[in-house]
Amino acid sequence: MTSVLDLFTIGIGPSSSHTVGPMRAARRFVEALRDAEAIERTDRLVVSLYGSLASTGHGHGTDRAILLGLERQTPESVPVDQIPAILNRIRGTKRVTPYPECSIAFDESSDLQFLHAETLSRHSNAMRFDALDAAGRCLLSKTYYSVGGGFIVDDQEEAVEDxxxxxxxxxxxxxxxxxxxxxxxxxxxxxxxxxxxxxxxxxxxxxxxxxxxxxxxxxxxxxxxxxxxxxxxxxxxxxxxxxxxxxxxxxxxxxxxxxxxxxxxxxxxxxxxxxxxxxxxxxxxxxxxxxxxxxxxxxxxxxxxxxxxxxxxxxxxxxxxxxxxxxxxxxxxxxxxxxxxxxxxxxxxxxxxxxxxxxxxxxxxxxxxxxxxxxxxxxxxxxxxxxxxxxxxxxxxxxxxxxxxxxxxxxxxxxxxxxxxxxxxxxxxxxxxxxxxxxxxxxxxxxxxxxxxxxxx
Ligand code: SF4
Structure with a gap:
């Protein structure tokens, strides 16, 4: 981050680290999945939340943010009035649609896991995304950290600036x-x-x-x-x-x-x-x-x-x-x-x-x-x-x-x-x-x- 504009972003509530960051991470993951040419073979997604995200994620809207992010919504542009309808559709069908031609199973009750007792060492706000094929094999797995203010980093990225x-x-x-x-x-x-x-x-x-x-x-x-x-x-x-x-x-x-x-x-x-x-x-x-x-x-x-x-x-x-x-x-x-x-x-x-x-x-x-x-x-x-x-x-x-x-x-x-x-x-x-x-x-x-x-x- 080197610009003041990074500190003032127009998004949605209630939490930059628990709502804005996770929504960005979920979107980034499905885009990585497509870039890896694995999205067509993906049968199911699993998201695990650790530390503070697991402890206060329900109250801070992390669950909703993950669902919206898996549909590639962004905090800046998601139509606020339509959020309830989008969530109802995902929860009703138990599927997310990151791209028009691509629908993937995601049953929130089993595929969104709040791991209350686990914390990853790098940061308290950690989340892991796994894409599985029909045989249950992992096609892509990524861990992201929501480090405050809506900023996210993954395991490969250096936390320090350029x-x-x-x-x-x-x-x-x-x-x-x-x-x-x-x-x-x-x-x-x-x-x-x-x-x-x-x-x-x-x-x-x-x-x-x-x-x-x-x-x-x-x-x-x-x-x-x-x-x-x-x-x-x-x-x-x-x-x-x-x-x-x-x-x-x-x-x-x-x-x-x-x-x-x-x-x-x-x-x-x-x-x-x-x-x-x-x-x-x-x-x-x-x-x-x-x-x-x-x-x-x-x-x-x-x-x-x-x-x-x-x-x-x-x-x-x-x-x-x-x-x-x-x-x-x-x-x-x-x-x-x-x-x-x-x-x-x-x-x-x-x-x-x-x-x-x-x-x-x-x-x-x-x-x-x-x-x-x-x-x-x-x-x-x-x-x-x-x-x-x-x-x-x-x-x-x-x-x-x-x-x-x-x-x-x-x-x-x-x-x-x-x-x-x-x-x-x-x-x-x-x-x-x-x-x-x-x-x-x-x-x-x-x-x-x-x-x-x-x-x-
Ligand atoms: S840091 Fe905690 S107490 Fe302070 S505004 Fe955020 S959620 Fe509330």
Missing amino acids: TAGIRQLPYAFRSGDEMLAMGRQSGLSVSRMTLENENTYRQAEETRARLLAVWKAMRECAERGCHDETVLPGSLMLRRRAPRLYRELTQGDPARRDDPLRILDWVSLWAIAVNEENAAGHRVVTAPTNGAAGIIPAVLHYFVTYLGGGDDDGIVRFLLTAGAIGMLYKQNASISGAEVGCQGEVGVACSMAAGALAEVLGGNVAQVEEAAEIGMEHNLGLTCDPVGGLVQVPCIERNAMGAVKAIQAARLALASDGVHRVSLDKVIATMKQTGADMSSKYKETSHGGLAVNVPQC
């Missing part, structure tokens, strides 16, 4: 310290350096158009979330909170309109509206994960609505800066809840939003770095313990808290001279270490924390 390629970028900063040094030397902002890097991949106009399309998708998602009154899917039968909050803010008691903290209610609303859409499995922007998808849109809405940041330039600069910070986490630590807990999801999104807000409010590179650092420092140790294996409790509310925290982090950094004790690099390293020390109970398995202390009904 270092030579990255080094060809004009501002190839791979750490906060390098970002500071290059900013000092060039006199450029974080967003400007990032845009120069993006220009090596495509025309600046295209980058701009794609980032504005990301913002449009974020806006539409928040708008839908403010008005959808349906109960969220899953065992919790959770009523959505965003429509009620929206009504209170727009039609509620006029006496409360003078409350100076009302702006924070709007920030919470935008975060919750997006994350409830995510929990419903609807269209959402991964930013940098689905579980934390509400934070960056909420802070960007705040900037646009209350701080006069409504022009396209400000939005593009915000997303470029947020993306640059997100890449530092992706390259040096993790953005996977299954690997480092929720600090890698909500914590990273908070850090990205804080740095981005500091930049568009006029912060220099040192203040951007400090804002991003503060955004993570106070999320260190944040566990992932979703109740019922669903991306709902604590996730939805946690996005609101993350967004408010990001705004405050930016404000603190802007009020400082940029000199501070804990660097962004130190906090990223600490987050990684804390994640490594964290019990697997708190890494998207629903085996600890709220998940075992809160009754599901």
